Amino acid sequence: xxxxxxxxxxxxxxxxxxxxxxxxxxxxxxxxxxxxxxxxxxxxxxxxxxxxxxxxxxxxxxxxxxxxxxxxxxxxxxxxxxxxxxxxxxxxxxxxxxxxxxxxxxxxxxxxxxxxxxxxxxxxxxxxxxxxxxxxxxxxxxxxxxxxxxxxxxxxxxxxxxxxxxxxxxxxxxxxxxxxxxxxxxxxxxxxxxxxxxxxxxxxxxxxxxxxxxxxxxxxxxxxxxxxxxxxxxxxxxxxxxxxxxxxxxxxxxxxxxxxxxxxxxxxxxxxxxxxxxxxxxxxxxxxxxxxxxxxxxxxxxxxxxxxxxxxxxxxxxxxxxxxxxxxxxxxxxxxxxxxxxxxxxxxxxxxxxxxxxxxxxxxxxxxxxxxxxxxxxxxxxxxxxxxxxxxxxxxxxxxxxxxxxxxxxxxxxxxxxxxxxxxxxxxxxxxxxxxxxxxxxxxxxxxxxxxxxxxxxxxxxxxxxxxxxxxxxxxxxxxxxxxxxxxxxxxxxxxxxxxxxxxxxxxxxxxxxxxxxxxxxxxxxxxxxxxxxxxxxxxxxxxxxxxxxxxxxxxxxxxxxxxxxxxxxxxxxxxxxxxxxxxxxxxxxxxxxxxxxxxxxxxxxxxxxxxxxxxxxxxxxxxxxxxxxxxxxxxxxxxxxxxxxxxxxxxxxxxxxxxxxxx
DNA sequence: GTGTTTACTTTTTTT
DNA sequence: AAGTAAACAC
Numbered sequence: 125x126x127x128x129x130x131x132x133x134x135x136x137x138x139x140x141x142x143x144x145x146x147x148x149x150x151x152x153x154x155x156x157x158x159x160x161x162x163x164x165x166x167x168x169x170x171x172x173x174x175x176x177x178x179x180x181x182x183x184x185x186x187x188x189x190x191x192x193x194x195x196x197x198x199x200x201x202x203x204x205x206x207x208x209x210x211x212x213x214x215x216x217x218x219x220x221x222x223x224x225x226x227x228x229x230x231x232x233x234x235x236x237x238x239x240x241x242x243x244x245x246x247x248x249x250x251x252x253x254x255x256x257x258x259x260x261x262x263x264x265x266x267x268x269x270x271x272x273x274x275x276x277x278x279x280x281x282x283x284x285x286x287x288x289x290x291x292x293x294x295x296x297x298x299x300x301x302x303x304x305x306x307x308x309x310x311x312x313x314x315x316x317x318x319x320x321x322x323x324x325x326x327x328x329x330x331x332x333x334x335x336x337x338x339x340x341x342x343x344x345x346x347x348x349x350x351x352x353x354x355x356x357x358x359x360x361x362x363x364x365x366x367x368x369x370x371x372x373x374x375x376x377x378x379x380x381x382x383x384x385x386x387x388x389x390x391x392x393x394x395x396x397x398x399x400x401x402x403x404x405x406x407x408x409x410x411x412x413x414x415x416x417x418x419x420x421x422x423x424x425x426x427x428x429x430x431x432x433x434x435x436x437x438x439x440x441x442x443x444x445x446x447x448x449x450x451x452x453x454x455x456x457x458x459x460x461x462x463x464x465x466x467x468x469x470x471x472x473x474x475x476x477x478x479x480x481x482x483x484x485x486x487x488x489x490x491x492x493x494x495x496x497x498x499x500x501x502x503x504x505x506x507x508x509x510x511x512x513x514x515x516x517x518x519x520x521x522x523x524x525x526x527x528x529x530x531x532x533x534x535x536x537x538x539x540x541x542x543x544x545x546x547x548x549x550x551x552x553x554x555x556x557x558x559x560x561x562x563x564x565x566x567x568x569x570x571x572x573x574x575x576x577x578x579x580x581x582x583x584x585x586x587x588x589x590x591x592x593x594x595x596x597x598x599x600x601x602x603x604x605x606x607x608x609x610x611x612x613x614x615x616x617x618x619x620x621x622x623x624x625x626x627x628x629x630x631x632x633x634x635x636x637x638x639x640x641x642x643x644x645x646x647x648x649x650x651x652x653x654x655x656x657x658x659x660x661x662x663x664x665x666x667x668x669x670x671x672x673x674x675x676x677x678x679x680x681x682x683x684x685x686x687x688x689x690x691x692x693x694x695x696x697x698x699x700x701x702x703x704x705x706x707x708x709x710x711x712x713x714x715x716x717x718x719x720x721x722x723x724x725x726x727x728x729x730x731x732x733x734x735x736x737x738x739x740x741x742x743x744x745x746x747x748x749x750x751x752x753x754x755x756x757x758x759x760x761x762x763x764x765x766x767x768x769x770x771x772x773x774x775x776x777x778x779x780x781x782x783x784x785x786x787x788x
Numbered sequence: 789g790t791g792t793t794t795a796c797t798t799t800t801t802t803t
Numbered sequence: 804a805a806g807t808a809a810a811c812a813c
Contacts, residue, residue, distance in 0.1 A: 469801075470801070
């Protein structure tokens with residue numbers, strides 16, 4: 125053994141780390157050293173002589189996967205070439221890639237994100253003669269996911285979309301693409317239909333670990349169940365289950381208990397993260413949930429400072445308060461900007477806060493939200509790369525066929541689509557077969573433009589699919605399509621915007637270059653780059669978290685911790701979110717868990733703010749505090765006086781409201 | 789085939 | 804308030 129595990133871990137942790145054979149269920153309360161246990165457990169396995177290649181650790185976010193392998197690396201000091209630490213989805217990609225033909229795909233398949241998916245649904249629906257005005261693509265997209273993941277069955281109300289669904293599926297196959305749901309479903313299908321393939325993977329991965337087990341969906345459970353024979357270790361906390369809308373089902377914990385009756389259950393109940401006060405506040409809130417596994421999380425830490433509740437007038441005041449507090453506390457406590465976490469329920473709450481940060485020169489990162497890869501200019505360039513990787517990808521081909529303009533307008537495009545439709549082939553194939561016949565169908569100009577476009581894609585294909593220095597090839601491509609002129613043209617009135625967009629492209633190229641130079645990543649093909657970024661799209665691009673305040677959704681904050689945490693927008697309708705309650709009364713428990721997760725991110729100081737008013741879609745609306753606030757035991761709370769100017773009737777109103785609420 | 793104006797709605801959370 | 808999509812005009 126390279127080091128003394130016993131001295132680094134408490135008794136329960138030590139047991140969890142050293143029990144490597146047989147099924148293990150670890151119930152790990154918030155802040156109980158879960159990541160520590162998982163990483164030490166992997167290190168322990170390696171120390172015990174288990175080959176890296178036999179270990180598979182599945183996580184939910186790329187961030188978690190990255191952090192985990194880094195920590196194992198630090199612990200063991202070994203190079204980890206064969207250890208698999210990956211998200212369910214990336215692991216799915218890998219399996220599909222290795223068995224593409226068995227799943228009627230080719231190995232250069234595209235992965236369709238939400239946007240591509242919506243586009244495909246839309247186009248398919250149009251072709252089938254659905255009415256564009258009554259079509260709710262968002263809703264249909266969700267329906268299709270629910271059907272695919274087995275959360276919903278076809279019903280009379282949804283039946284009219286059944287044929288659309290079939291066509292959608294055919295479209296994916298035709299374009300050699302898969303959607304996010306397929307990344308889990310295809311491997312399951314593969315394993316079910318090809319026992320010999322399953323056997324191969326089972327032989328390879330003898331030790332399987334699943335993190336955030338409470339957030340596994342039925343399919344992910346099935347996926348895991350196929351692979352895991354006996355040495356399976358799952359780690360989770362039912363109180364932190366916050367992804368049920370995505371199919372997560374913490375009943376899986378009970379299912380696991382039934383499926384592996386001889387399992388060893390280990391509870392980690394000592395919280396090392398938070399002060400006694402913060403933990404008591406969290407416990408006070410979560411105890412209102414009825415459907416939960418019994419556990420008693422305790423802290424050996426000091427009680428610390430009270431939870432501070434602030435009721436600013438509006439979101440602007442709230443943001444200023446947060447910014448001011450960060451500045452003050454940072455200096456007083458000698459903290460770094462990165463020691464602060466600002467948590468919000470929905471992405472659109474970021475606006476006021478970002479503005480306040482900019483005003484007071486506070487460096488910050490916002491993870492989630494409109495990601496870098498959603499920006500138009502980035503999507504354009506990525507679409508080029510996608511088409512180069514997989515020309516049959518109609519959705520992306522249509523996106524770029526006339527961007528920048530090359531004289532291929534609506535007419536030409538609809539004709540070429542019709543031709544593709546008639547021959548039941550992709551647009552790319554259609555373009556080429558028409559080119560073979562010298563573009564008879566079109567006016568000479570359009571035909572020329574088409575073949576020029578096809579030649580361009582072909583030449584890039586031969587150039588980019590092999591060899592090195594992707595970053596430079598991308599740069600050259602951007603020059604060749606003259607994207608800069610296009611931007612200037614498009615944003616004539618706003619040269620700054622054009623510049624900014626071009627800068628974004630420069631950043632993209634720089635990030636490709638960084639990725640290429642990373643010695644830890646051994647497969648550097650264009651495919652890998654594309655797969656990686658589609659799965660990462662919501663994940664923050666920058667590796668540089670250091671020295672910046674972390675602004676993020678509560679969902680994105682899962683698994684993280686900060687010395688000082690602000691929960692902003694703690695109003696009724698935001699948390700619990702009105703839409704979520706609308707969907708079902710039962711969702712209140714999940715919203716409460718979400719609030720619980722938010723509270724338990726804090727190590728030593730927690731602020732919660734709830735605005736009196738908030739601007740929403742143009743107009744100002746009155747807000748009431750989240751009902752969860754009153755679930756925090758009153759003795760743990762300190763109310764931050766807003767010191768309102770008492771001239772206005774509004775301010776008096778606000779004070780009355782506060783008193784009614786908190787009696788102070 | 790392309791550019792401009794007008795109407796319209798508005799995403800909870802993410803791989 | 805802002806961004807998109809569709810209608811309209813050139």
